[in-house]
Amino acid sequence: MALIKCPKCGYQEDTTGLLTVCPKCRADLTQxxxxxxxxxxxxxxxxxxDDSVTTHEFIVxxxxxxxxxxxGDQTVRALRGVNLDIRRGEYLSIMGPSGSGKxxxxxxxxxxxxxxxxxxxxxxxxxxxxxxxxxxxxxxxKIGYIFQSFNLIPxxxxxxxxxxxxxxxxxxxxxxxxxxxxxxxxxxxxxxxxHKPFExxxxxxxxxxxxxxxxxxxxxxxxxxxxxxxxxxxxKEIIDLLKELNEExxxxxxxxxxxxxxxxxxxRIVHIRDxxxxxxxxxxxxxxEVGTLGGE
Amino acid sequence: MIDIxxxxxxxxxxxxxxxxxxxxTLPWGNAFKISMRNVTLRLGRAAITASGxxxxxxxxxxxxxxRVAIEGIERFEQQSARAVSAMDEEGNLIxxxxxxxxxxxxxxxxxxxxxxxxxxxxxxxxxxxxMLMSVTERFRxxxxxxxxxxxxxxxxxxxxxxxxxxxxxxxxxxxxxxHVIMLITYTIKDHxxxxxxxxxxxxxxxxxxxxxGTFLSFIAAIPPAVRAARMPPxxxxxxxI
Numbered sequence: 001m002a003l004i005k006c007p008k009c010g011y012q013e014d015t016t017g018l019l020t021v022c023p024k025c026r027a028d029l030t031q032x033x034x035x036x037x038x039x040x041x042x043x044x045x046x047x048x049x050d051d052s053v054t055t056h057e058f059i060v061x062x063x064x065x066x067x068x069x070x071x072g073d074q075t076v077r078a079l080r081g082v083n084l085d086i087r088r089g090e091y092l093s094i095m096g097p098s099g100s101g102k103x104x105x106x107x108x109x110x111x112x113x114x115x116x117x118x119x120x121x122x123x124x125x126x127x128x129x130x131x132x133x134x135x136x137x138x139x140x141x142k143i144g145y146i147f148q149s150f151n152l153i154p155x156x157x158x159x160x161x162x163x164x165x166x167x168x169x170x171x172x173x174x175x176x177x178x179x180x181x182x183x184x185x186x187x188x189x190x191x192x193x194x195h196k197p198f199e200x201x202x203x204x205x206x207x208x209x210x211x212x213x214x215x216x217x218x219x220x221x222x223x224x225x226x227x228x229x230x231x232x233x234x235x236k237e238i239i240d241l242l243k244e245l246n247e248e249x250x251x252x253x254x255x256x257x258x259x260x261x262x263x264x265x266x267x268r269i270v271h272i273r274d275x276x277x278x279x280x281x282x283x284x285x286x287x288x289e290v291g292t293l294g295g296e
Numbered sequence: 297m298i299d300i301x302x303x304x305x306x307x308x309x310x311x312x313x314x315x316x317x318x319x320x321t322l323p324w325g326n327a328f329k330i331s332m333r334n335v336t337l338r339l340g341r342a343a344i345t346a347s348g349x350x351x352x353x354x355x356x357x358x359x360x361x362x363r364v365a366i367e368g369i370e371r372f373e374q375q376s377a378r379a380v381s382a383m384d385e386e387g388n389l390i391x392x393x394x395x396x397x398x399x400x401x402x403x404x405x406x407x408x409x410x411x412x413x414x415x416x417x418x419x420x421x422x423x424x425x426x427m428l429m430s431v432t433e434r435f436r437x438x439x440x441x442x443x444x445x446x447x448x449x450x451x452x453x454x455x456x457x458x459x460x461x462x463x464x465x466x467x468x469x470x471x472x473x474x475h476v477i478m479l480i481t482y483t484i485k486d487h488x489x490x491x492x493x494x495x496x497x498x499x500x501x502x503x504x505x506x507x508x509g510t511f512l513s514f515i516a517a518i519p520p521a522v523r524a525a526r527m528p529p530x531x532x533x534x535x536x537i
Contacts, residue, residue: 107530110443112439112442112443112528112529112530112533113528113529113530113531114528132447132448133320133447136320136442136445136446136447137318137320137445139442139443139444139445139529140320140444140445141445145443145444147440147533151436151439151440151443151533152440153437153440153441154437155333155334155337155338156330156333164441164444165444165445166316167321167322167323167326168320168321168322168444168445168446168450169314169316169319169320169321169445170316170317170319170320170321171314171315171316172315175314175315179306179314182302182306183303183306186299186300186302186303186306187303212444214303214306214307215444216314216316216445217306217307217308217309217310217314218307241300244300244304245300245303245304245307248300248301248303248304249303249304249305249307249308250308251304251307251308
């Protein structure tokens, strides 16, 4: 909890949320919040969040995002100034051939890597301004990650994998076990909570990953090629699961993919080519014949 | 079938409903559990890491056991020689051959100290190497943990608990191996060596060896653990092994 005071109208609120705009006069509170965060214990209060107050239209914004990698004496420009606004509650797909920079963009948005220049805002908070603790907090609480290769911890059971982010969030053991069990039950793995990842099929592992991404009720789910290692049918199941989640809970889903099945469910498709946005399509605008799978 | 409504409801819960504050924590209890899980489930890897310590400490212990054994035997011989020859106040022989005996003892001690240093070096290099290996093969896992919100210090903590445990276990095994082998060797030479040894001194050496083994493992694990923890998650996730 931190007391935030609006410099313009004097409005005060003791908040636990990402309060970046004054609810009364709409003044920008980012700077105030950052200072409050600095004076808090060990600068651990920069991110202050209250769900009822955060109503920014855009949950993620990038401004002139560039990323350069040095390979030997060559500089590879993976991103060349990407400007992208992602709306709250949107299902957004980032598409592009391999090497186009979509994974790099994904890493920037997810706070997994730092851009060479440009800024990336999450809930209007500049990620470059966050210290290590705030960044970890953001990853733990605001973002759920799903990967192509599932990335479950191999030595832990499905349940332990799902509860790991809850341990970091400081949930009590009982609450955590209960929630983990329920989440796994809801993704259809109620019988397999004590199985290790290698005892599960690809589709089941990915469902554990989906359950894990929901562990701390994130605002954004980032999925990097979630269907890349799955067969058609299982891939479709995962996509449907994500889509239904997006519709029912309003969680923002950002997915890097080149799976055409994704187009069908995405609100917008961002096409990336050579490190820049080539074009953005809205689902309404595209008529696409996506072949249905047998048995449906 | 998947109950999406319930799932969506769960995924919308606020901090208050989740009963969590703004902290990021890894309680020691959980850290211990995760580390122990890593040891028991990667037994092969753990055995390799520990074997570095086992070898080093066994070497160290064999040197110390033989020192205690030789001193014990000498003391016994001196006591029986006391009747026939004179001695100074420190218990060293005086008379014919005394100087050679003293010089020989000093030479032996210097040689043994050199061996001790060597064995510790072997120990440290062995542990650092196997720690580097075990950290490297877990880069992806470390990246994943950081994605889930782990702070750098959590990663270091997990690795340090693991190596401290392995280091202690390896030291115990090493002490037993080194001690037993040397004891057997000397018992073959002199059947009553066990009675002639100073067991108080021996116990002190055992404790020192255990402490050194654990401490060296701990120190040797810090650089690779810190390196792994500092990696940006994106880079850690991309490593293919």
